[in-house]
Amino acid sequence: MKKIVLMTCAAAVLSGCSLVPDYMRPDMPVPQAWPQGPAAAATPAAKDGQSLWTDTAWKEFFTDPTLQRLIQQSLDNNRDLRVAALNIEVARATYRVTQADLLPNLDANGSGSVARTPLNASRTVPATKVTARSYAANVGVTAFELDLFGRVRALNEQALEQFLATEEARNSTQISLVAEVANAYLTWLGDRKLLALTEETLETRLKSLELIDQSFARGVSSELDLAQAKTAVETARANRALYLRQVDQDRNALTLLVGSPIADDALAGELDSMRLVEDLPVGLPSEVLLRRPDIAQAEHSLKAANANIGAARAAFFPSISLTGAAGYSSRNLSNLFEAGSGAWSFGPSVSLPIFDAGRNQANLDSAKASRDIAVAQYEKSIQTAFREVADALAAKGTLTDQMAAQGRLVEATRTSYRLSQARYDHGIDSYLNVLDSQRSLYSAQQELVSVQVERLSNLVSLYKVLGGGRN
Known part of the structure; x- marks a missing residue:
């Protein structure tokens, strides 16, 4: 989890180039x-x-x-x-x-799910009824734009x-x-x-x-x-x-x-x-x-x-966004935070405009x-x-x-x-x-x-x- 937090914080302080025109005060028209x-x-x-x-x-x-x-x-x-x-x-x-x-927004969330598979839908041999449980507790960043x-x-x-x-x-x-x-x-x-x-x-x-x-x-x-x-x-x-x-x-x-x-x-x-x-x-x-x-x-x-x-x-x-989470996952709530239950995910995404029918250019002209x-x-x-x-x-x-x-x-x-x-x-x-x-x-x-x-x-x-x- 520390690695995920450090990675997102490092991304937050990346110094990108500025495309804002240099401001020059207009001359006095009087x-x-x-x-x-x-x-x-x-x-x-x-x-x-x-x-x-x-x-x-x-x-x-x-x-x-x-x-x-x-x-x-x-x-x-x-x-x-x-x-x-x-x-x-x-x-x-x-x-x-x-x-x-x-800055990235850190969110904490917990989840739990219980699913029962009936006997006539079981794929096990011999067929048995199955009740599956899963629990998770995570801290993560969702769609933070670099x-x-x-x-x-x-x-x-x-x-x-x-x-x-x-x-x-x-x-x-x-x-x-x-x-x-x-x-x-x-x-x-x-x-x-x-x-x-x-x-x-x-x-x-x-x-x-x-x-x-x-x-x-x-x-x-x-x-x-x-x-x-x-x-x-x-x-x-x-x-x-x-x-x-x-x-x-x-x-x-x-x-x-x-x-x-x-x-x-x-x-x-x-x-x-x-x-x-x-x-x-x-x-x-x-x-x-x-x-x-x-x-x-x-x-x-x-x-x-x-x-x-x-x-x-x-x-x-291009627009680059980061989504990451780190926490714990287990099939039993009682041992959710025990050793070996650590889990993490990291998913960067990139969006590159290719064809927008002139929308971006029109927005720039309008600006x-x-x-x-x-x-x-x-x-x-x-x-x-x-x-x-x-x-x-x-x-x-x-x-x-x-x-x-x-x-x-x-x-x-x-x-x-x-x-x-x-x-x-x-x-x-x-x-x-x-x-x-x-x-x-x-x-x-x-x-x-x-x-x-x-x-x-x-x-x-x-x-x-x-x-x-x-x-």
Whole structure:
């Protein structure tokens, strides 16, 4: 039995040739520097000793305590992230299965049989009834493939790369989740501010309606002024209902991302006080893009497809399998393990493909085409990532200026509204001019809130597309 075990173990460690093509990372299909158009922001490179955001914890970017609690709650409870983590366990188990194929499986089995030959079927002279018994206990290896041409190792390498790709997919899911929670919270803050602005506008318009109604009763204001004032009030009421609905829907979306109910006292903060890190060390495209988990995932998938070519090539060569067993055999169970009962068997088998109607060649062609598809997908993921970073940098360079200009517009329209109201009060202008100025002010204030949210969301997007902190 020791000889059989030693023979199978020696066969297991035979080093066969590898038919997997040498992997070469495709060249970056994007420029070596970020776009520097008129809208692009300055892109600070990482200084000596300064880490890129792929190596930085997300808490260093999202410093708001409320937002930190929401993000942490989502990392603990979000179901999409939980599924991504469980997918890693599935891929890890699959890799362990293929890894086990590199070594022989030892099985122990015992058997016993009893057969009776009747008198009329006996071949002995004189005829006698015969009862035959046999018992066996063996340890052996069944159909262990000698990986002389690297087929099993290629499949093992493919499973490993798929496992690593699944890990990167989980990292990508986490970064996306952090960004989604941040954007959902910013949207909720923005709509809540718009609701407060609408309620303030409604209150102002109600006061104006009350004054015009009194003036109409005294015959000072016209019925047209009264109708226009009522129109302004109902418009504000309709907007208030809209923002009430949006605030509740924003909270529902945030609850789904967080994965558990959010207490009322857990939502605190104002849009005007929200601060995010703006001076992100960007670095060169090759430094940033290759660190993104989605690109790392695409590269692992490419390596898996490359390894599959080796397995397809190995199918053209002979396949050698070993089957062996060693143990004891006896006609009586009582002396099964006594001296002289030893038994063994050894049966190698060789399979050489001769004619398969082109099946192996078709499998190889398919594997090569799959590898070429993976190359194209890898290059496309880099191009998409480059575009996302470039867009975020272009937005960052303009949104700050846009918000400053919008703030000045709000002040200008507020002055216009104040002067229009004064001219109407003195009978110089009609109430239509007041309504136009009031609508312009309200619209400018709404746009300012939208730009505030957009600027902060752009910083969140920049954090995400630069690879995000994973811790």
